[in-house]
Amino acid sequence: MPLQVFIALVFGICSWLGLAVIEPLMRSFAVEAGLRSWLFIAVPGLLAMLFAVLSYRDAEARITKMEHSLTRGLLVGLATWSAVAMVIAWAWCPSHSMMSCFSNSLIMSGIVGGGPLLIGTMIAGGIVGVVLRVKPSWIGIRKPPAPPSDDTPALDAKTDAR
Numbered sequence: 001m002p003l004q005v006f007i008a009l010v011f012g013i014c015s016w017l018g019l020a021v022i023e024p025l026m027r028s029f030a031v032e033a034g035l036r037s038w039l040f041i042a043v044p045g046l047l048a049m050l051f052a053v054l055s056y057r058d059a060e061a062r063i064t065k066m067e068h069s070l071t072r073g074l075l076v077g078l079a080t081w082s083a084v085a086m087v088i089a090w091a092w093c094p095s096h097s098m099m100s101c102f103s104n105s106l107i108m109s110g111i112v113g114g115g116p117l118l119i120g121t122m123i124a125g126g127i128v129g130v131v132l133r134v135k136p137s138w139i140g141i142r143k144p145p146a147p148p149s150d151d152t153p154a155l156d157a158k159t160d161a162r
Contacts, residue, residue: 002140003060004053006131011052011076011124016045018120022113033091044084048121051079059132060141066129073125077118084117085109 019026023041030040055072056063063069085106093101135141 001138004056006139007052007056007059007128008049010127011073011121012045012049014120014124014127015048015080015117016041016120018116018118019044019113021116025112029088029092033088035091040087043087044080044117047083048076048080048117048124051076051083052124055079056128059128063129063132066126066133069129069132070122070125073121073128074118076125077121080121081110081114081117082106084113 019041026040027037030037052072055075059069063072086102088105088109089098089102092105131139132141
């Protein structure tokens with residue numbers, strides 16, 4: 001399994017598990033906005049998957065400590081939270097008061113759903129950090145290129161015979 005697919009799956013599943021705690025509230029948001037309830041449940045997980053794939057790009061080379069993975073998990077959680085607040089503001093508010101409504105939805109969604117979403121993304125960041133440290137064989141992790149060996153001649157400016 002490619003590493004990016006694994007990262008997307010872990011973040012999606014952990015986000016959906018975190019959002020399962022506040023699913024009745026998300027359903028009521030959807031009903032009041034006149035949208036289908038599965039949309040308000042599916043969108044946060046899909047956004048978390050997207051932001052995880054973007055923030056864990058070149059993870060094999062860049063993430064060397066568990067703290068690196070956890071901070072990227074925090075970044076995914078914050079980006080997902082703000083994007084979900086944008087979706088709520090877009091679906092619920094009139095266009096002339098979009099910014100004030102966005103700030104209100106950002107505050108309210110942070111109070112109500114920020115904790116479970118943050119916990120889910122931090123757990124996912126920890127799982128990805130452990131997988132990057134252990135490097136199991138069933139995850140396709142690219143190995144970094146080997147450093148040049150001593151027996152290959154190095155070219156420098158003086159030996160270049162052009």
